[in-house]
Amino acid sequence: DTGVSQNPRHKITKRGQNVTFRCDPISEHNRLYWYRQTLGQGPEFLTYFQNEAQLEKSRLLSDRFSAERPKGSFSTLEIQRTEQGDSAMYLCASSPGQGDTGELFFGEGSRLTVL
Amino acid sequence: GQNIDQPTEMTATEGAIVQINCTYQTSGFNGLFWYQQHAGEAPTFLSYNVLDGLEEKGRFSSFLSRSKGYSYLLLKELQMKDSASYLCAVVDSNYQLIWGAGTKLIIKP
Numbered sequence: 001d002t003g004v005s006q007n008p009r010h011k012i013t014k015r016g017q018n019v020t021f022r023c024d025p026i027s028e029h030n031r032l033y034w035y036r037q038t039l040g041q042g043p044e045f046l047t048y049f050q051n052e053a054q055l056e057k058s059r060l061l062s063d064r065f066s067a068e069r070p071k072g073s074f075s076t077l078e079i080q081r082t083e084q085g086d087s088a089m090y091l092c093a094s095s096p097g098q099g100d101t102g103e104l105f106f107g108e109g110s111r112l113t114v115l
Numbered sequence: 116g117q118n119i120d121q122p123t124e125m126t127a128t129e130g131a132i133v134q135i136n137c138t139y140q141t142s143g144f145n146g147l148f149w150y151q152q153h154a155g156e157a158p159t160f161l162s163y164n165v166l167d168g169l170e171e172k173g174r175f176s177s178f179l180s181r182s183k184g185y186s187y188l189l190l191k192e193l194q195m196k197d198s199a200s201y202l203c204a205v206v207d208s209n210y211q212l213i214w215g216a217g218t219k220l221i222i223k224p
Contacts, residue, residue, distance in 0.1 A: 043158070104160075
Protein backbone atom coordinates (compact mmCIF):
# COMPACT_ATOMS: atom_id res chain seq x y z
CA ASP A 1 0.00 0.00 0.00
CA THR A 2 1.61 3.21 -1.16
CA GLY A 3 -0.55 5.67 0.71
CA VAL A 4 -3.90 7.43 0.63
CA SER A 5 -5.45 7.50 -2.82
CA GLN A 6 -8.10 9.94 -4.04
CA ASN A 7 -9.99 10.20 -7.28
CA PRO A 8 -10.76 11.96 -9.40
CA ARG A 9 -7.83 14.33 -9.00
CA HIS A 10 -9.66 17.08 -10.84
CA LYS A 11 -13.35 17.66 -11.47
CA ILE A 12 -14.95 20.50 -13.37
CA THR A 13 -18.71 20.70 -13.16
CA LYS A 14 -21.57 23.09 -13.78
CA ARG A 15 -23.42 24.67 -10.93
CA GLY A 16 -26.30 22.52 -9.75
CA GLN A 17 -24.71 19.19 -10.67
CA ASN A 18 -23.82 16.49 -8.15
CA VAL A 19 -20.24 15.29 -7.70
CA THR A 20 -18.73 12.38 -5.81
CA PHE A 21 -15.16 11.91 -4.63
CA ARG A 22 -13.60 8.67 -3.49
CA CYS A 23 -10.84 8.09 -0.95
CA ASP A 24 -8.94 4.87 -0.32
CA PRO A 25 -7.03 5.19 2.96
CA ILE A 26 -3.93 3.29 4.05
CA SER A 27 -5.27 -0.22 4.57
CA GLU A 28 -4.58 -0.64 8.30
CA HIS A 29 -5.79 2.84 9.25
CA ASN A 30 -9.04 3.01 11.21
CA ARG A 31 -9.61 6.75 11.04
CA LEU A 32 -10.53 8.66 7.92
CA TYR A 33 -10.98 12.41 7.59
CA TRP A 34 -12.32 14.74 4.92
CA TYR A 35 -11.06 18.31 4.73
CA ARG A 36 -11.66 21.20 2.37
CA GLN A 37 -8.94 23.68 1.52
CA THR A 38 -9.04 26.94 -0.40
CA LEU A 39 -6.08 28.98 -1.57
CA GLY A 40 -4.07 30.54 1.24
CA GLN A 41 -5.97 28.74 3.97
CA GLY A 42 -5.33 25.73 6.13
CA PRO A 43 -7.46 22.60 5.79
CA GLU A 44 -11.04 23.02 7.02
CA PHE A 45 -12.46 19.98 8.81
CA LEU A 46 -15.56 18.44 7.19
CA THR A 47 -16.09 15.03 8.76
CA TYR A 48 -14.38 12.06 10.37
CA PHE A 49 -14.90 8.29 10.51
CA GLN A 50 -13.70 5.69 12.97
CA ASN A 51 -14.01 2.50 10.93
CA GLU A 52 -17.50 2.72 9.34
CA ALA A 53 -18.96 5.06 11.97
CA GLN A 54 -19.18 8.76 11.16
CA LEU A 55 -18.24 10.24 14.53
CA GLU A 56 -18.17 13.92 13.79
CA LYS A 57 -19.42 16.30 11.16
CA SER A 58 -18.63 19.99 10.99
CA ARG A 59 -21.52 22.21 12.02
CA LEU A 60 -20.54 24.45 9.13
CA LEU A 61 -21.19 21.66 6.67
CA SER A 62 -24.22 22.15 4.46
CA ASP A 63 -26.86 19.41 4.10
CA ARG A 64 -25.76 19.18 0.48
CA PHE A 65 -22.62 17.38 1.68
CA SER A 66 -22.74 13.74 2.66
CA ALA A 67 -20.03 11.19 3.32
CA GLU A 68 -20.03 7.44 3.74
CA ARG A 69 -17.59 4.73 4.65
CA PRO A 70 -19.78 1.67 4.26
CA LYS A 71 -17.33 -1.12 5.01
CA GLY A 72 -14.82 0.80 7.04
CA SER A 73 -12.42 0.90 4.13
CA PHE A 74 -12.88 3.42 1.29
CA SER A 75 -15.00 6.51 1.70
CA THR A 76 -17.04 8.71 -0.62
CA LEU A 77 -17.88 12.39 -0.30
CA GLU A 78 -20.88 13.58 -2.31
CA ILE A 79 -21.81 17.19 -2.93
CA GLN A 80 -25.31 17.73 -4.26
CA ARG A 81 -26.48 20.77 -6.22
CA THR A 82 -22.98 22.22 -6.36
CA GLU A 83 -22.45 25.96 -5.96
CA GLN A 84 -19.52 28.09 -7.08
CA GLY A 85 -18.49 28.46 -3.45
CA ASP A 86 -17.86 24.72 -3.31
CA SER A 87 -14.82 25.15 -5.55
CA ALA A 88 -11.87 23.98 -3.47
CA MET A 89 -9.41 21.17 -2.92
CA TYR A 90 -11.02 18.26 -1.08
CA LEU A 91 -8.44 16.40 0.97
CA CYS A 92 -8.78 12.95 2.49
CA ALA A 93 -6.50 11.81 5.28
CA SER A 94 -6.19 8.70 7.40
CA SER A 95 -4.53 7.77 10.66
CA PRO A 96 -3.95 4.48 12.46
CA GLY A 97 -6.35 5.24 15.31
CA GLN A 98 -5.70 4.08 18.85
CA GLY A 99 -2.35 4.87 20.35
CA ASP A 100 -1.14 7.12 17.58
CA THR A 101 -0.08 10.76 17.89
CA GLY A 102 -2.78 11.93 15.56
CA GLU A 103 -0.45 12.32 12.58
CA LEU A 104 -2.51 12.43 9.42
CA PHE A 105 -1.48 10.88 6.13
CA PHE A 106 -2.99 12.88 3.31
CA GLY A 107 -4.02 11.90 -0.18
CA GLU A 108 -3.17 14.07 -3.17
CA GLY A 109 -6.56 15.73 -3.02
CA SER A 110 -9.46 16.19 -5.44
CA ARG A 111 -9.70 19.67 -6.92
CA LEU A 112 -13.26 20.77 -7.67
CA THR A 113 -14.09 23.66 -9.97
CA VAL A 114 -17.74 24.68 -10.18
CA LEU A 115 -18.54 26.87 -13.17
CA GLY B 116 -12.75 30.38 20.37
CA GLN B 117 -9.81 28.44 19.02
CA ASN B 118 -7.11 30.27 17.13
CA ILE B 119 -3.82 29.49 15.44
CA ASP B 120 -1.69 32.44 14.28
CA GLN B 121 1.23 32.30 11.91
CA PRO B 122 2.68 34.84 9.48
CA THR B 123 1.09 34.83 6.06
CA GLU B 124 4.31 34.99 4.07
CA MET B 125 8.07 35.02 4.62
CA THR B 126 11.02 35.42 2.28
CA ALA B 127 14.51 34.00 2.81
CA THR B 128 17.69 33.43 0.86
CA GLU B 129 19.02 30.07 -0.31
CA GLY B 130 21.53 28.71 2.19
CA ALA B 131 20.23 30.86 5.05
CA ILE B 132 18.16 30.02 8.16
CA VAL B 133 14.51 30.92 8.68
CA GLN B 134 12.22 30.63 11.71
CA ILE B 135 8.45 30.36 11.26
CA ASN B 136 6.47 31.15 14.39
CA CYS B 137 3.10 29.80 15.48
CA THR B 138 1.02 30.92 18.45
CA TYR B 139 -2.12 29.13 19.52
CA GLN B 140 -5.12 29.43 21.77
CA THR B 141 -7.08 26.20 21.91
CA SER B 142 -9.40 24.31 24.22
CA GLY B 143 -6.85 21.88 25.56
CA PHE B 144 -3.59 20.74 24.07
CA ASN B 145 -2.54 17.28 22.99
CA GLY B 146 0.31 18.07 20.67
CA LEU B 147 1.37 20.32 17.81
CA PHE B 148 2.19 19.37 14.25
CA TRP B 149 4.08 21.11 11.48
CA TYR B 150 3.23 20.12 7.92
CA GLN B 151 4.80 21.19 4.63
CA GLN B 152 2.59 21.78 1.61
CA HIS B 153 3.87 22.50 -1.88
CA ALA B 154 1.54 24.37 -4.19
CA GLY B 155 -1.22 22.13 -5.51
CA GLU B 156 -0.14 19.18 -3.38
CA ALA B 157 -1.29 17.61 -0.12
CA PRO B 158 0.31 18.45 3.23
CA THR B 159 3.16 16.18 4.34
CA PHE B 160 4.24 15.60 7.93
CA LEU B 161 7.33 17.40 9.22
CA SER B 162 7.27 17.23 13.01
CA TYR B 163 5.26 16.59 16.16
CA ASN B 164 5.83 18.18 19.59
CA VAL B 165 3.91 17.37 22.72
CA LEU B 166 6.51 18.24 25.38
CA ASP B 167 8.37 21.52 25.79
CA GLY B 168 11.68 21.80 24.03
CA LEU B 169 13.39 21.38 20.71
CA GLU B 170 12.98 18.44 18.35
CA GLU B 171 15.66 18.24 15.67
CA LYS B 172 15.32 16.31 12.44
CA GLY B 173 18.02 17.00 9.90
CA ARG B 174 17.77 20.53 8.54
CA PHE B 175 14.41 21.06 10.27
CA SER B 176 13.82 21.66 13.98
CA SER B 177 10.63 22.40 15.88
CA PHE B 178 10.30 24.05 19.27
CA LEU B 179 7.39 24.10 21.69
CA SER B 180 6.54 26.14 24.79
CA ARG B 181 3.18 25.05 26.16
CA SER B 182 3.09 27.74 28.84
CA LYS B 183 3.44 30.43 26.17
CA GLY B 184 1.22 28.74 23.59
CA TYR B 185 4.08 29.07 21.13
CA SER B 186 5.98 26.98 18.64
CA TYR B 187 8.45 27.63 15.88
CA LEU B 188 9.79 25.71 12.93
CA LEU B 189 13.44 26.33 12.13
CA LEU B 190 14.75 25.56 8.66
CA LYS B 191 18.52 25.57 8.12
CA GLU B 192 20.62 25.57 4.94
CA LEU B 193 17.61 26.57 2.91
CA GLN B 194 17.18 25.02 -0.51
CA MET B 195 14.98 26.18 -3.37
CA LYS B 196 12.81 23.10 -2.89
CA ASP B 197 11.90 24.38 0.59
CA SER B 198 9.66 26.97 -1.07
CA ALA B 199 6.25 25.87 0.18
CA SER B 200 3.57 26.65 2.72
CA TYR B 201 4.19 25.53 6.29
CA LEU B 202 1.11 24.68 8.33
CA CYS B 203 0.93 24.66 12.12
CA ALA B 204 -1.80 22.44 13.61
CA VAL B 205 -2.74 21.82 17.25
CA VAL B 206 -4.51 18.75 18.65
CA ASP B 207 -7.22 20.05 21.00
CA SER B 208 -8.91 18.44 24.00
CA ASN B 209 -11.22 16.44 21.68
CA TYR B 210 -8.20 15.16 19.76
CA GLN B 211 -9.22 17.19 16.73
CA LEU B 212 -6.66 19.06 14.66
CA ILE B 213 -7.02 22.84 14.58
CA TRP B 214 -5.15 24.24 11.59
CA GLY B 215 -3.46 27.56 11.01
CA ALA B 216 -3.77 29.24 7.62
CA GLY B 217 -0.16 28.43 6.79
CA THR B 218 2.96 30.48 6.12
CA LYS B 219 4.07 30.77 2.52
CA LEU B 220 7.86 30.62 2.43
CA ILE B 221 9.58 32.07 -0.63
CA ILE B 222 13.23 31.16 -1.16
CA LYS B 223 15.33 33.47 -3.33
CA PRO B 224 18.67 32.52 -4.90
